[in-house]
Amino acid sequence: MSLKLNIQRWLFSTNAKDIAVLYFIFALFSAMIGTGLSAIIRLELANTGSPFLHGNTQAFNVVITAHAILMIFFFVMPALVGGFGNYLMPLMLGASDMAFARLNNISFWLLVPSLILILTSALVEAGAGTGWTVYFPLAGIQSHSGPAVDLAIFSLHLSGFSSLLGAINFITTFINMRTIGMKYENVPLFAWAVLFTAILLLLSLPVLAAGLTMGIFDRNFNTSFFEYAGGGDAVLYQHLFYWWNHPEVYILIIPGFGIISHAVSAIASKPVFGVQGMIYAMWSIGLLGFCVWSHHMFAVGLDSDTRAYFTSATMVIAVPTSIKIFSWLATLYGGTIRLNVTALFALGFIFLFTIGGLTGVVLANSALDIPFHDSYYVVAHFHYVLSMGAVFSIFCGWYLWSPKILGLHYNERLSHIHFWLMFIGVNVTFFPMHFLGLQGMPRRINDYPDAFIGWNQVASLGSIISIVASIVFIYVVYDQLTNGLHQGNKALDSQFKPSFMGTNLNVEGYTGPTLEWTVSTPPSLHAFNTPAVLY
Amino acid sequence: MLEQNKFKTKKQQQAWNKTLAGRYYNAMVKRPFLFFGLPFLTTIYAASVYFAEFTAYRYEIQDGKVKALSEEEALKLDKGRRKVDMKEEFYRLQQLGKQDDWEQVRVPRMKGESDNVF
Ligand code: HEM
Ligand SMILES: [Cu+2]
Numbered sequence: 001m002s003l004k005l006n007i008q009r010w011l012f013s014t015n016a017k018d019i020a021v022l023y024f025i026f027a028l029f030s031a032m033i034g035t036g037l038s039a040i041i042r043l044e045l046a047n048t049g050s051p052f053l054h055g056n057t058q059a060f061n062v063v064i065t066a067h068a069i070l071m072i073f074f075f076v077m078p079a080l081v082g083g084f085g086n087y088l089m090p091l092m093l094g095a096s097d098m099a100f101a102r103l104n105n106i107s108f109w110l111l112v113p114s115l116i117l118i119l120t121s122a123l124v125e126a127g128a129g130t131g132w133t134v135y136f137p138l139a140g141i142q143s144h145s146g147p148a149v150d151l152a153i154f155s156l157h158l159s160g161f162s163s164l165l166g167a168i169n170f171i172t173t174f175i176n177m178r179t180i181g182m183k184y185e186n187v188p189l190f191a192w193a194v195l196f197t198a199i200l201l202l203l204s205l206p207v208l209a210a211g212l213t214m215g216i217f218d219r220n221f222n223t224s225f226f227e228y229a230g231g232g233d234a235v236l237y238q239h240l241f242y243w244w245n246h247p248e249v250y251i252l253i254i255p256g257f258g259i260i261s262h263a264v265s266a267i268a269s270k271p272v273f274g275v276q277g278m279i280y281a282m283w284s285i286g287l288l289g290f291c292v293w294s295h296h297m298f299a300v301g302l303d304s305d306t307r308a309y310f311t312s313a314t315m316v317i318a319v320p321t322s323i324k325i326f327s328w329l330a331t332l333y334g335g336t337i338r339l340n341v342t343a344l345f346a347l348g349f350i351f352l353f354t355i356g357g358l359t360g361v362v363l364a365n366s367a368l369d370i371p372f373h374d375s376y377y378v379v380a381h382f383h384y385v386l387s388m389g390a391v392f393s394i395f396c397g398w399y400l401w402s403p404k405i406l407g408l409h410y411n412e413r414l415s416h417i418h419f420w421l422m423f424i425g426v427n428v429t430f431f432p433m434h435f436l437g438l439q440g441m442p443r444r445i446n447d448y449p450d451a452f453i454g455w456n457q458v459a460s461l462g463s464i465i466s467i468v469a470s471i472v473f474i475y476v477v478y479d480q481l482t483n484g485l486h487q488g489n490k491a492l493d494s495q496f497k498p499s500f501m502g503t504n505l506n507v508e509g510y511t512g513p514t515l516e517w518t519v520s521t522p523p524s525l526h527a528f529n530t531p532a533v534l535y
Numbered sequence: 536m537l538e539q540n541k542f543k544t545k546k547q548q549q550a551w552n553k554t555l556a557g558r559y560y561n562a563m564v565k566r567p568f569l570f571f572g573l574p575f576l577t578t579i580y581a582a583s584v585y586f587a588e589f590t591a592y593r594y595e596i597q598d599g600k601v602k603a604l605s606e607e608e609a610l611k612l613d614k615g616r617r618k619v620d621m622k623e624e625f626y627r628l629q630q631l632g633k634q635d636d637w638e639q640v641r642v643p644r645m646k647g648e649s650d651n652v653f
């Protein structure tokens with residue numbers, strides 16, 4: 001293709017599938033930078049006495065800030081919502097494209113300057129050492145004088161705007177673009193998951209934007225929203241931030257829930273158990289997600305009744321979450337399970353996400369949270385739900401759908417090696433953090449007493465294993481892209497060919513319960529120009 | 536096993552349709568939001584609000600059990616305690632033991648370590 005056509009196709013793209021591919025490339029790129037930053041963190045914490053950054057605590061804080069923002073805003077969200085959402089949601093609804101195709105293009109291209117802004121922020125002056133939470137007064141003008149924090153905030157504004165436009169697009173697509181005969185009850189779970197994600201984004205992001213804008217004003221225009229000296233209140237910032245942040249953690253995991261539902265049903269060759277229950281579990285997780293934000297703030301001095309409310313509301317979220325976990329297990333129960341790599345990642349997700357959920361319930365006790373807050377226990381908690389929940393679901397989705405999306409097959413054996421390295425790596429990295437947290441090691445500090453050396457060294461070793469795993473994954477993708485036609489269609493076969501024990505209803509190429517399996521491989525750019533009809 | 540759809544004859548089906556479970560099931564299939572979603576969401580949301588009462592009560596009970604004591608109050612709990620006065624204690628500690636029966640000793644250096652003696 002000529003340069004002009006390439007620019008036409010990729011830069012000005014209005015096609016959800018092409019935009020999804022751009023999102024995947026973007027996510028992979030950011031994930032690599034984010035992984036590099038995590039390597040710096042673990043090298044620095046591999047021993048006492050700041051062995052890597054030589055006592056530059058600000059640099060350490062800049063690295064953890066950039067790591068979190070890159071992973072959350074530029075890896076997990078683009079991959080799950082932008083990538084899988086854009087590619088699969090229109091296909092699952094039988095829609096020809098997203099509702100607002102050009103808006104979709106803007107959504108993606110806003111992310112690029114946003115990424116550039118956050119990287120610039122880390123590189124200018126002393127960088128933004130505020131943590132991804134950007135608390136004031138630490139992020140205020142006295143503590144962070146240069147332009148770094150402003151750049152970071154602008155980056156969050158831009159990526160938030162991108163997500164907001166995306167959310168509007170997804171909601172409209174869901175409501176308006178369902179094909180003939182597709183009632184709400186027939187919509188596949190992944191599309192539902194993307195809908196709830198979009199609603200959460202729509203209702204929470206404006207509040208974050210407001211909080212950050214107030215911060216910008218405090219820093220540059222002499223207002224004092226968060227400045228005690230001027231009659232402001234820094235805790236107000238935390239309320240605004242966490243009004244967004246708790247829904248945000250569900251934004252990160254609900255699309256993953258959707259992917260795991262499809263994967264579990266594919267590997268057990270059964271429809272998902274209790275679809276209605278699944279849908280309303282997501283509904284109520286989304287609803288309650290807006291009612292629990294202060295569980296991040298138990299340590300700021302809330303009164304006892306407030307803490308009682310947020311404790312119990314947080315614990316109640318564990319109920320719909322468990323409904324989902326048990327429905328997946330019930331789906332697997334009695335199925336003929338194919339232990340391919342999708343299955344490994346799905347089972348890994350169910351197992352490890354549950355551990356993260358359990359530590360979350362521990363943290364939800366406002367009394368227990370006083371000692372655990374800002375300790376490595378919290379770091380262990382959110383890495384179990386994110387690095388092993390959200391990220392495992394991304395890999396699971398990749399191995400489930402990428403042969404369909406690309407028409408190219410990955411190497412099964414390599415992908416299994418990837419899974420086991422990843423599984424061992426992340427557990428060796430993050431499990432010891434529970435012990436460190438229980439012993440009182442604080443987060444966001446780049447040095448520690450000698451007593452903590454042992455588990456920190458184990459964690460650093462684990463991070464090396466997971467970096468090797470990531471390199472293996474990049475090789476799997478490289479191999480898939482360059483060599484994919486010659487892998488046979490083992491990858492698809494292992495998902496869908498009838499097994500010896502399995503049902504023979506799944507004829508060649510398995511037209512599963514959802515529409516994306518009925519189209520050609522790879523799907524043509526406009527798969528449903530004539531609407532699919534559902535009976 | 537998780538078998539739901541046992542075969543029913545027409546008569547059995549009609550009889551089942553009349554039971555409460557059957558009526559509810561049919562209504563639910565027709566209007567899943569009204570007969571499944573809404574009760575589901577309401578229960579969960581109401582639970583989140585009302586459980587707060589229990590948690591608050593639990594905190595209150597525990598609060599009654601555990602009381603922070605000031606240092607003086609804690610000492611008062613000890614019945615046979617000696618009267619303490621800070622100044623007295625200071626002078627008493629100064630009298631205890633000999634004051635200058637110590638001597639500075641050079642720690643042996645490790646092999647190959649510089650002695651720093653010029
Ligand atoms: C059963 C469900 C969950 C419960 C009860 C729960 C509870 C909590 C609590 C109480 C905290 C605050 C800890 C502290 O700072 O002292 C916390 C932090 C966190 N949780 Fe969860 N959580 C749950 C699920 C999740 C999920 C699904 C995710 C993301 C996918 C997540 C991501 C996070 C993150 C990122 C933080 C740290 C925020 C920060 O301070 O930087 N959690 N969680
Ligand atoms: Cu939260």
